[in-house]
Amino acid sequence: MTKIICIANQKGGVGKTTTAVSLAHGLALRGKQVLLVDLDPQGQSATALGRSPESGVFYLLTMGASPQESSFVQSWVRSSGRDGLYLYPGDQQTMAAQTVLNAQNQPVSSIRTALKPFFKEGLHYIIFDTAPSVGGIQERAVWASDLVIVPTATEFLSAEGVGKVAYMMSILQQKKGWKGALLGILPTFYDAQTRESKITNAALKERFGESVLDPIHRATILRECAASGKTIFEYDEKCRSAEEYMSLTKQVLKF
Numbered sequence: 001m002t003k004i005i006c007i008a009n010q011k012g013g014v015g016k017t018t019t020a021v022s023l024a025h026g027l028a029l030r031g032k033q034v035l036l037v038d039l040d041p042q043g044q045s046a047t048a049l050g051r052s053p054e055s056g057v058f059y060l061l062t063m064g065a066s067p068q069e070s071s072f073v074q075s076w077v078r079s080s081g082r083d084g085l086y087l088y089p090g091d092q093q094t095m096a097a098q099t100v101l102n103a104q105n106q107p108v109s110s111i112r113t114a115l116k117p118f119f120k121e122g123l124h125y126i127i128f129d130t131a132p133s134v135g136g137i138q139e140r141a142v143w144a145s146d147l148v149i150v151p152t153a154t155e156f157l158s159a160e161g162v163g164k165v166a167y168m169m170s171i172l173q174q175k176k177g178w179k180g181a182l183l184g185i186l187p188t189f190y191d192a193q194t195r196e197s198k199i200t201n202a203a204l205k206e207r208f209g210e211s212v213l214d215p216i217h218r219a220t221i222l223r224e225c226a227a228s229g230k231t232i233f234e235y236d237e238k239c240r241s242a243e244e245y246m247s248l249t250k251q252v253l254k255f
């Protein structure tokens, strides 16, 4: 069975793309077949892997299910140049898909339906990198998912973003028949030297308990590797960030 994992938070700059790319590659390094779907119009999943943003996601979101349309949609899958890791690229056109989805009055299940043809290809995981701004797409992405990871910067006021996603998930569960669940809240930009990190991490634990995963520390190397189109495992597999993202990968494999 293909498991779909959505990386979500309405806030930008909290480590969603970094987490999506690192987890996707981590799973691939553990022998899984993984498709990373870039639902953010900024297309940064592609650039973080050293690839170019392309319009695939626009077609994934807006095309029908006829055999021709379905094979066109599948033709956008790109090799990432890494064993087991594939990219479904998006770009600015993803924003236009939002308008089309609304005009077509597509149900909340539309992304899950669009991905069905991918399920039988021996694919173990589909990972969504999402954007805060494209409302209806994020809701559909969460609905399509079996599990959701919510990265959140360990900074004051960051819990607000987590609260919004948690609220969205509860509405989807209660009113729209969503069957998925929260895998965990992932504290990011953690800095043990600052009171801010310690206080916000403790507050997250108080509010969300066991759902709070081990934090990812603030590390410039994560910025550097993204800028060079390499994943953290390629850039420096021995650094703390690589260890932390591999430990997240192992957590995910337990689910």
Ligand SMILES: Nc1ncnc2c1ncn2[C@@H]1O[C@H](COP(=O)(O)OP(=O)(O)O)[C@@H](O)[C@H]1O
Pocket (backbone or CB within 6 Å): 011, 012, 013, 014, 015, 016, 017, 018, 019, 044, 188, 189, 190, 216, 217, 218, 219, 220, 222, 223, 224, 226
């Ligand atoms: N733990 C971290 N420490 C330092 N920089 C990070 C960390 N995680 C991500 N970054 C950097 O911060 C910026 C925002 O991260 P990104 O993953 O793009 O967030 P989002 O997708 O939520 O907008 C990027 O430049 C990224 O390389």
Ligand SMILES: [Mg+2]
Pocket (backbone or CB within 6 Å): 016, 017, 018, 040, 044, 129, 130
């Ligand atoms: Mg991003």
